[in-house]
Amino acid sequence: MKKVAVFGKPGSGKSTLSKGLSSVTGIPLYSLDSIVYKANGEKVDRAMYDSAHGEILSSDSWIIDGLGPIASFYERLDASDTVIYIDLPYAVSYWLVTKRLLKSVFVKPEGWPDGSSMLKGTLASYKMLKLSPTFWNDDFLQKLESLSTDKTLHVIRSVSELNCFIGRCGR
Numbered sequence: 001m002k003k004v005a006v007f008g009k010p011g012s013g014k015s016t017l018s019k020g021l022s023s024v025t026g027i028p029l030y031s032l033d034s035i036v037y038k039a040n041g042e043k044v045d046r047a048m049y050d051s052a053h054g055e056i057l058s059s060d061s062w063i064i065d066g067l068g069p070i071a072s073f074y075e076r077l078d079a080s081d082t083v084i085y086i087d088l089p090y091a092v093s094y095w096l097v098t099k100r101l102l103k104s105v106f107v108k109p110e111g112w113p114d115g116s117s118m119l120k121g122t123l124a125s126y127k128m129l130k131l132s133p134t135f136w137n138d139d140f141l142q143k144l145e146s147l148s149t150d151k152t153l154h155v156i157r158s159v160s161e162l163n164c165f166i167g168r169c170g171r
Helices: 014-025 032-036 046-057 070-079 090-103 118-134 138-147 159-165
Strands: 003-008 029-031 062-065 082-086 152-156
Touching: 003 014, 003 070, 014 029, 014 062, 014 082, 029 032, 032 046, 046 062, 046 070, 070 138, 082 138, 090 118, 138 152, 152 159
Parallel strands: 003 062, 003 082, 029 062, 082 152
Antiparallel strands: none
């Protein structure tokens, strides 16, 4: 495991899993939100994103957390040796997005871009979740499995599987 792509619906635990995996393995972690967005929450220029993303992909090891623009997503899948797809039920994802918003009153969520509005981000997450079935579905999983024949593929389908994956079984 040297090049790890972690992705899933909003609020699925990507940042928490990625941070734990980076801590255990020593592999550098890159959150796509910090590459896609400026410190004030605005999107970066696409050329700047593509350059930063390409630079990360060309490095010896990385953990990249997030989806990003779809073309870069498929580049990341191709370059990775390990793929982690967090596919929690929609009701759980909606709850986790809401929980993240509530917790943000006290502490900034892991992987959340500096200066980004939690309320705007939460509304965008809800919107993305509403649209998600058009992308995150059985056809996607079949395509992912066919693209990952030469990789280690992990599909996490429950909070308990997620907790066990990051070493928190029984919590």
